[in-house]
Amino acid sequence: MIRRLLLLVLATVLLSGCSRGPDQSQVQAAVENRLQAVFAKPVLDVESLRRLGSGPLADAPDGSARRIVYFNGRFRLARDYAFGDWQSLNPAALATLLGATERGVEGIARDGNRAGDLLQVRGSVTFREGPDGWQAVDFVPPPQAAASQAAAGSPARATIERIQNLFNTLPPNSPRARAIITEELAAADRQITRRLDRLRRAFVVAGGPETGEYDLVARTIAARLTAQGFRASGSSTQGSIENLQLLQRGAANIALAQGDIARQAYLGQGAFGGTAHNPGLRAIASLYPEAFHIAVLADGPVQSIADLRGRRMDAGLAASGTRASALQVLAAHGLPAGSVELVSSADFDHAVRALVDKQVDAIASVIHAPARQLQRLAADHRLRILPLSPPAIAQLARDDPAFVRLVLAPGTYPGQGAPIATVGVTALLVTGADTPADEVRSVLQAVFEQADFVAAGSPAGGQITRATALEGVTIPMHEAAERYFKAEPAPR
Structure with a gap:
């Protein structure tokens, strides 16, 4: 009898805990409000939404209680919409908007969705308790620490x-x-990895800083090539400039590179003069757009790019495309080299922490949007992405064909209610003109027919499609890539 009584009390406590917090109507209202705030014309209708459990989160900075409520939802497309389109709200941003992971949103078609299509979402809404009850707030969870x-x-x-x-x-x-x-x-670490790869005669795919987007994409491509029978390896690097140097030295077979930096290497400009000039550089495909960001603290002194004069900005590693692009963007705003103190952190996570700790006044990045680290800052209402001025955008696009005009759509970052004008470059997959045609074709099959980049954890993966594979290409295409896309055109 006593045991039954204890079990009954325990069950009552558990049920009481599960029933705490906002009810289903509040969860659905919060989801619908977010969709209405982001899409000027309706895109997703909530066909059904079922509240699941809830759990406590750490208190908000002001000490108020927070609670996360989970839901399963079915969302019907109200009109045709391509989440992979470069000017649309992309899959990664949509997932954050609905409190899901990229894998928690099912039904997004790589080449665009049609009206009537159904998305299945395993999402969540975070609420903060205030004087008037529970209010929905932005929240982006931190990443799980990787085991060493x-x-x-x-x-x-x-x-x-x-x-x-x-x-x-x-x-x-x-x-x-x-x-x-x-x-x-x-x-x-990078040198040891590359030497071991060469010792094993691996097919090396040069990526970027460890755990960054380039690194994830490179390792995913390498995994698919390995499944095809290659002995392939994704190599972490400092980024575009180092990747192009590795290609020219024969230390990598294919690489990711910003379109503007690849163009400089092909033409022998910038850091690629003299022996670094690589007229044999060829593009395999365009992968996704990378937007130029300058992020500052919302309560900080920097309100515009002009305010950066005399201040410290983390502009990425010295051998990265971000550093080269940052110099061009600053110059277009009347800030020549030396007018802003440029520093670099070990990686983007360190740069974000330096901004939060006010060791730097801004961080620059050429990165696929939304950047997860910046999403978390924005969710705490501590972030502002500085828009580029219209004259600077026009000058950059006129002077360098590698720059494309981009707009960060509302909802790209939590709390972002207005579009942010900027420029961007394309992330290209590049190789040498002498790379065998069968290897290039195998790479293209891995990228566009086999790899599931989103499942591999790459937020940018949702924008890698054949429909945009030739967008923003700044150097000649490899002959095998030209034949591939002519034989297998993008679906319409």
């Missing part, structure tokens, strides 16, 4: 332990020394 692996081999382990001890014994006020160790270790 222990080093193997006694000589290597001894070296690693020596460096670890050196790092741990540095005084707390030694940020420069720590940065030097971090930078040297990152470079050594």
